[in-house]
Each structure stands twice: as structure tokens, then as C-alpha cells.
Amino acid sequence: MTPTIQFGMHPDADTLTAFVEQLLPADEREQVAAHMSTCTRCREVAFLAHQAGEAEPARLAVPPGAAAQKTHGWRLGGWRWAWVPAGVFAVLVGVATVLHFRHEKTETQMARNSAESHPLQQALPGPGSAAQRTMPQRERRNAPVQQENGVLRAEKEKPVAQKNNLAIGAVAPPIAVQRGHAGGANHSAVTASPQDPSLDGSIENHQQQSENQRDLNQQNAQPQQNQFESSQNPNESLRGQRVISRLAPASASKTVPVETEEAKAKPVPAAPGLPPVELSYSPGVEGSFELSSAATMLLKTTAKIALPSGAPALSVASGAGRTIAIDTSGVLFLSEDQDQHRDQDRHWVRVATQWTGRAVRVRNLQAGTKDAALQALPVTWFELVNDKLESWASADGKTWIAESPAVK
Amino acid sequence: MHPSLLDELWRECGAGRWGLEREQFDKIVLLAGIGQNFGLEAGAKATHAQQAAFFRNVKLADLVLAKACAAGNERAWEEFMARYGQPLTRAAIAISRSETVGRDLAEAFYAELYGLNTRAGHRNCPLDSYRGRGSLLGWLRTTLAQRFVDHYRRTFRLESLEEQTIEGGAPDSVAQAEPSMLAMLSEAVQAALGHQPAEERLLLAEYFVDGRTLAEIGKLLGVHEATISRRLRRATDSVRKQLLRNLKQRGLSRKAAEEALGTDPRDVDLKIDVKKLLQNPKGEPFSKEALANGVSSKETFAVLLRSDMRESLKNPGESLPEQAKSAG
Numbered sequence: 109m110t111p112t113i114q115f116g117m118h119p120d121a122d123t124l125t126a127f128v129e130q131l132l133p134a135d136e137r138e139q140v141a142a143h144m145s146t147c148t149r150c151r152e153v154a155f156l157a158h159q160a161g162e163a164e165p166a167r168l169a170v171p172p173g174a175a176a177q178k179t180h181g182w183r184l185g186g187w188r189w190a191w192v193p194a195g196v197f198a199v200l201v202g203v204a205t206v207l208h209f210r211h212e213k214t215e216t217q218m219a220r221n222s223a224e225s226h227p228l229q230q231a232l233p234g235p236g237s238a239a240q241r242t243m244p245q246r247e248r249r250n251a252p253v254q255q256e257n258g259v260l261r262a263e264k265e266k267p268v269a270q271k272n273n274l275a276i277g278a279v280a281p282p283i284a285v286q287r288g289h290a291g292g293a294n295h296s297a298v299t300a301s302p303q304d305p306s307l308d309g310s311i312e313n314h315q316q317q318s319e320n321q322r323d324l325n326q327q328n329a330q331p332q333q334n335q336f337e338s339s340q341n342p343n344e345s346l347r348g349q350r351v352i353s354r355l356a357p358a359s360a361s362k363t364v365p366v367e368t369e370e371a372k373a374k375p376v377p378a379a380p381g382l383p384p385v386e387l388s389y390s391p392g393v394e395g396s397f398e399l400s401s402a403a404t405m406l407l408k409t410t411a412k413i414a415l416p417s418g419a420p421a422l423s424v425a426s427g428a429g430r431t432i433a434i435d436t437s438g439v440l441f442l443s444e445d446q447d448q449h450r451d452q453d454r455h456w457v458r459v460a461t462q463w464t465g466r467a468v469r470v471r472n473l474q475a476g477t478k479d480a481a482l483q484a485l486p487v488t489w490f491e492l493v494n495d496k497l498e499s500w501a502s503a504d505g506k507t508w509i510a511e512s513p514a515v516k
Numbered sequence: 517m518h519p520s521l522l523d524e525l526w527r528e529c530g531a532g533r534w535g536l537e538r539e540q541f542d543k544i545v546l547l548a549g550i551g552q553n554f555g556l557e558a559g560a561k562a563t564h565a566q567q568a569a570f571f572r573n574v575k576l577a578d579l580v581l582a583k584a585c586a587a588g589n590e591r592a593w594e595e596f597m598a599r600y601g602q603p604l605t606r607a608a609i610a611i612s613r614s615e616t617v618g619r620d621l622a623e624a625f626y627a628e629l630y631g632l633n634t635r636a637g638h639r640n641c642p643l644d645s646y647r648g649r650g651s652l653l654g655w656l657r658t659t660l661a662q663r664f665v666d667h668y669r670r671t672f673r674l675e676s677l678e679e680q681t682i683e684g685g686a687p688d689s690v691a692q693a694e695p696s697m698l699a700m701l702s703e704a705v706q707a708a709l710g711h712q713p714a715e716e717r718l719l720l721a722e723y724f725v726d727g728r729t730l731a732e733i734g735k736l737l738g739v740h741e742a743t744i745s746r747r748l749r750r751a752t753d754s755v756r757k758q759l760l761r762n763l764k765q766r767g768l769s770r771k772a773a774e775e776a777l778g779t780d781p782r783d784v785d786l787k788i789d790v791k792k793l794l795q796n797p798k799g800e801p802f803s804k805e806a807l808a809n810g811v812s813s814k815e816t817f818a819v820l821l822r823s824d825m826r827e828s829l830k831n832p833g834e835s836l837p838e839q840a841k842s843a844g
Binding site: 152153154 | 603611645646647649650653654655658660661662664666713714715717718720722725726728732735736738
């Protein structure tokens with residue numbers, strides 16, 4: 109305050125503030141009120157100061173004493189019981205949030221694992237969701253809702269996955285063998301058979317119905333399709349393979365834990381970039397399952413191959429004395445060591461990139477095919493597929509031309 | 517001061533959180549206590565209990581911060597700006613009811629607070645005058661309001677008098693009183709008001725002179741507006757009765773006294789200084805409603821109150837009871 113203005117006449121700002129804040133003792137308050145009753149200036153000042161305080165947020169306007177009083181009133185007043193429903197509500201929200209994120213995490217993990225999976229299984233989405241196929245049986249039985257959510261989620265991801273080849277695995281093949289992830293656990297899971305009555309739930313039926321509606325034109329396809337066989341069939345386009353595979357009965361799959369010999373013998377660390385290997389299976393008798401011989405061989409082959417890049421092999425194809433491998437970074441290597449029976453001793457030569465995108469799969473077109481035309485080809489043809497589902501063909505593994513004969 | 521009291525105050529104040537050192541704190545507290553003599557009369561010696569009671573009754577944390585700022589402590593200024601920078605600007609805008617004027621007002625006040633003004637070679641920081649009787653934020657708002665009102669009054673005086681013409685004439689129903697009657701009436705009004713408690717007089721002034729609403733007055737005085745309404749009614753009735761009694765004591769009959777209440781209030785204050793009247797920010801001493809309804813006892817009383825307030829402007833330093841004494 110300016111002393112010349114208030115000299116001997118007006119109460120100072122301290123006193124006016126204390127008056128406005130009701131902090132003056134009674135006798136002094138009387139004096140200030142007496143002055144203010146005759147002083148327009150002080151009334152105006154007090155009114156403006158009080159008005160400015162009211163415009164301020166409550167947290168600044170409330171004096172500490174008043175805040176303490178309010179806290180006291182809250183604790184002892186009738187509102188104290190409001191904590192009970194509020195607390196219950198908070199706990200429910202917390203539990204729901206935790207469950208939601210755990211569920212989300214599981215599905216995301218499944219999709220990621222599948223996306224990085226072996227390209228051979230990318231082309232054939234199975235009837236069940238990724239989570240359904242890879243979830244241990246005990247969890248699967250106890251979590252029907254999650255299974256359904258997983259199915260729906262996988263269904264939603266299908267178009268995206270088909271667009272981006274890396275995500276194709278989100279729609280996983282009917283059988284999945286996983287190893288080496290989650291901290292290098294040797295625990296593997298294989299999608300199992302329909303014989304278990306406990307798994308003939310409505311979820312699979314529902315999914316089957318939706319699959320059938322989506323692919324009405326493929327209703328006559330084989331109900332059960334071995335993925336490995338399908339992937340080796342050059343007469344079917346990748347899309348066709350997926351459609352056929354999806355038409356397989358949903359009840360034809362279930363997940364059972366499997367300890368693979370490879371996993372037992374050679375624990376694979378969860379190194380970044382090492383994709384979990386998923387292979388198809390051959391249903392056995394009375395609900396027992398075993399890996400198909402081709403799948404087992406491929407699993408062992410890709411695991412044993414040591415490429416010069418140091419990255420693990422993603423896809424391997426052999427024929428006519430040549431072995432072609434693609435590592436996880438998309439680099440293609442060729443080995444022409446016909447005499448080497450040990451994959452570790454092979455001499456690999458890197459093949460210059462002659463394709464676009466990232467190579468994710470290579471295969472021998474004639475291997476395992478039933479197509480007579482392909483079988484009649486005089487030379488062995490290899491097919492390379494990139495992450496955009498475009499394909500190249502090569503007879504020697506060195507020179508690659510766009511569009512494989514199979515596509516033509 | 518006893519060291520244990522200083523320790524206790526240091527713990528309660530929490531000034532160490534924003535970087536004040538203990539030595540500075542002790543110095544500030546000691547100077548603040550001695551400067552106000554611990555709230556006692558000059559010359560009295562405060563006991564330990566009185567010292568403790570004094571510091572319990574002041575906003576110690578705010579006081580220490582203000583004194584540290586006034587002493588030029590940079591950490592204190594940082595804390596001050598973090599705590600009060602934005603609220604002060606908002607308060608200035610609320611007081612001036614203008615974004616531009618408010619910001620200008622706040623910036624000028626910041627500069628003044630920071631001690632840019634010097635007197636005899638020393639920084640003159642208004643925060644040094646803060647005594648912790650109310651909150652520091654309240655003190656800042658009050659000081660801002662003082663700055664604004666004083667500025668308004670200064671610029672108001674520069675406006676031409678033609679713009680301040682008082683409109684409206686006395687209604688026909690208002691009686692034309694004799695000069696002797698008017699003088700008697702003026703004395704009777706002042707005496708009647710002098711019998712009222714100070715807070716009731718403040719209520720009457722806020723309501724009838726300043727035109728505040730019941731809610732505004734209630735918030736300012738910290739009571740409900742319904743309470744203000746009851747107190748106003750009681751005060752009005754009391755003043756009217758006292759006024760009639762005073763007029764009868766001066767030789768008027770009851771009928772003549774009641775007729776005197778209908779006198780044009782402007783005739784009561786013919787000797788008033790027009791300049792002082794125009795210094796009133798309200799600028800309109802008589803409301804049209806009061807003049808139009810002069811026959812109503814309540815409104816007439818309101819007009820009389822205003823005339824009494826105008827009379828008080830002649831001697832701004834005196835309170836109403838003193839005026840009543842001198843009139844008696």
C-alpha cells in the first residue's frame with residue numbers, strides 16, 4: 109500500500125485482508141467496520157479483493173484451517189460411508205483393468221509369435237484362434253470367454269495379416285509347435301485333435317460358421333487339410349490354401365503340450381529374431397498326435413543350419429543337390445555341397461537380392477506335389493515368396509525371375 | 517526467543533523445502549516478532565507463551581516467504597512466483613474486469629514488489645509491510661485492489677464535471693422543507709446512525725450506498741444472505757425509530773417528524789462539497805428509485821442515509837460516532 113494514501117485514515121492492506129478473511133479480533137473488527145461504513149474506498153477495496161478471491165479456484169481460496177475443518181467433517185460426517193461403495197467400485201475397476209490387460213497381452217503375444225513364425229505355416233490359417241491353439245489345454249478349458257475373444261480378434265486380424273505377410277501368422281495354422289520363447293522354456297504346444305469331447309464347444313462351431321459364411325465359394329474344399337501338404341502343393345495359390353485351411357472343422361484342433369526331442373536335446377534361447385517354429389501335424393489314432401515326418405525334418409533342418417549371417421534360418425528348401433535358405437533378415441543363401449550331409453558343415457553363398465521386399469519363404473515346387481505337370485518339369489524349380497506375397501522362381505537358386513511357374 | 521520455539525516454528529513453517537536456511541529463518545522470525553512486539557502494546561515485554569501465541573495467530577509461512585522475498589532471497593522469489601504468479605495475474609484481471617488492464621496492473625505490481633522502486637537508495641519492497649495477519653495471497657489481492665481503486669480515483673478526477681451531472685429532480689410528493697428543518701433533520705440522521713453498531717452501519721452503507729446485493733454483502737462479511745436481510749431490516753427499523761425519536765426530542769410532533777422523513781434529501785445537504793461528492797466512485801448519490809419513491813418510508817430512509825454519507829465526506833477522517841458526538 110502507499111503510505112501517502114492511507115496515512116492516518118485507512119486501515120492497511122494487512123488489516124483489510126484480515127477483515128475480509130474474518131481473522132480480526134472482535135474489537136478491531138468493530139473499528140474497521142466503523143471506518144468502512146464511512147469510507148467508500150475501503151469498502152470498494154475490500155469488495156474487489158474479496159471478489160478476486162472468489163474467482164480464484166477453491167484450492168487457493170480455502171485457508172488451511174478451513175481445509176482441515178472440511179477434512180474433519182468429511183471423516184466424521186455422513187459421507188464417511190461413501191468410501192465403502194467407492195472402494196468396492198475402485199477394486200472392481202482395478203480387477204477388470206488387470207484382467208483386460210492380461211488378456212490383451214496374451215493375445216498380442218500370440219499374434220506376435222505367429223507373425224514371426226515359419227513362413228510355411230503362414231499360408232494356412234486354421235480354424236481356431238492363435239491363442240486357442242497355443243494356449244495350454246488347462247488354461248483353454250478354464251477360459252472359454254478368452255477363447256472366443258481370441259477367435260474374434262484373430263478374425264479381425266485376418267485381412268491385415270493377409271495384406272502384410274509378416275502378420276500372416278496371426279492366423280495360425282492348425283498345429284503349432286512353439287519352442288524357445290518365454291525365456292527359453294522347452295515347453296511346446298501342439299494343436300491337437302477333435303477327439304477330445306471337452307473341446308467341442310460352441311466357440312469352434314461359431315467360428316466354423318463364420319468361416320463358412322465368409323468363404324461360401326469354398327464350401328466343397330477338404331475339411332481337413334494338412335498344412336504342410338498344402339504348402340507344398342503348387343497348384344493352389346496361397347490365398348486358396350488359406351481358404352481351404354480355414355474350412356477345416358474347428359473342432360479338429362486342440363492344444364496339447366508337447367516336448368519335442370529337439371527342445372529336450374538342445375534348448376534354444378529366446379534370442380531376438382529367432383522365430384518360433386510351427387509345423388503341421390498328422391493326426392494319429394484315438395487322439396494321439398505326432399508331428400509329421402516332413403514337419404519334423406524341417407524343424408530339425410532349420411534348427412541345425414548355421415548360416416553365415418549368424419541369423420537363424422527362416423525357410424529352407426532342397427532339391428537337385430542344392431539347398432536354399434532364407435534367414436530371418438530375408439537374406440537368401442545357396443549351398444551346393446552335395447556331399448555334405450551335416451548341415452553345420454555346408455558352405456553357404458549369399459545370393460544377391462533380385463526381388464523386392466523381404467524374402468520370407470523358399471520352397472521346392474516339385475517336392476511333394478501331386479501335380480503331374482510340375483512333376484514333369486525337367487529341372488527342379490525353387491519358389492521364393494516375399495513379404496508381399498509376390499513370388500520369384502529359380503532353377504539354380506542364383507538367378508531369380510518374377511512369377512513362379514506355379515502362379516502362372 | 518527461546519530456541520525451542522524457533523525449532524518448533526521452523527518445523528511447522530516448512531521454509532526449508534524451498535531453500536531457506538535456518539539462520540535466515542531465525543532472523544526473519546525474530547525481526548517480525550520484535551517489529552510487532554509480538555502483538556502487544558509498545559513497551560510491554562512478551563513472555564514465551566505470548567510469543568508462541570503471537571506466531572500461532574499469524575500466517576507464519578507466508579510471512580517468512582514475504583520477508584525473504586523482501587530481503588532479496590532468490591529462492592524465495594522462485595517460490596513466490598511459482599505460488600502466486602498466476603493467481604496474482606488472475607486477481608488483477610478480476611479486479612479490473614479487463615484482461616489488458618489486469619495484466620498491466622499485475623506487471624506493474626510485480627515490478628513494485630520486486631523492489632524496482634527505491635527510496636533513499638534502498639529497495640522499497642511492499643512485501644516488507646506484510647505482517648501476516650491475513651494470507652499473503654489475500655494481502656496481494658487487497659493491495660492490487662488498492663492500486664486499482666486509487667488509480668481509478670486519480671483518473672476519475674480528470675474527467676469533466678459535465679459528465680457527472682446528477683439527473684432527476686425531486687418528485688412533487690416530496691415536501692419542500694425549511695432550512696431550519698433541514699439542519700434539524702441532518703443532525704437527527706447522524707445521531708440515529710450513531711446509535712447503530714459499526715457493522716450495522718457498514719451493512720447499511722454497503723446496501724443503500726454502494727448498491728451491493730445481499731449475497732455480495734453476505735460473502736464479504738462471511739454470513740448468509742438471509743442473515744444479512746434480517747439484519748438490514750432490523751437496522752432500518754431501528755434507525756427510523758431512532759430518527760423519529762430524535763426529531764420529536766427536537767420539538768417536532770410525530771406527524772411533523774414523519775412528514776420530515778419525506779424531505780428531498782438533496783435539500784438536507786446543500787452545503788456539501790461537490791468535489792468531494794464527485795470523488796465517490798459511485799458518482800450517483802441519489803438513486804432514481806429512491807427519489808421517485810420518496811413517499812415510502814424505507815426508500816426515504818435510504819435517501820437520508822445517502823445524505824448522511826455525503827455529510828460524512830466532509831470529514832473523511834472521522835467516524836460516525838464522533839460526528840454524532842460533535843453534533844450532540
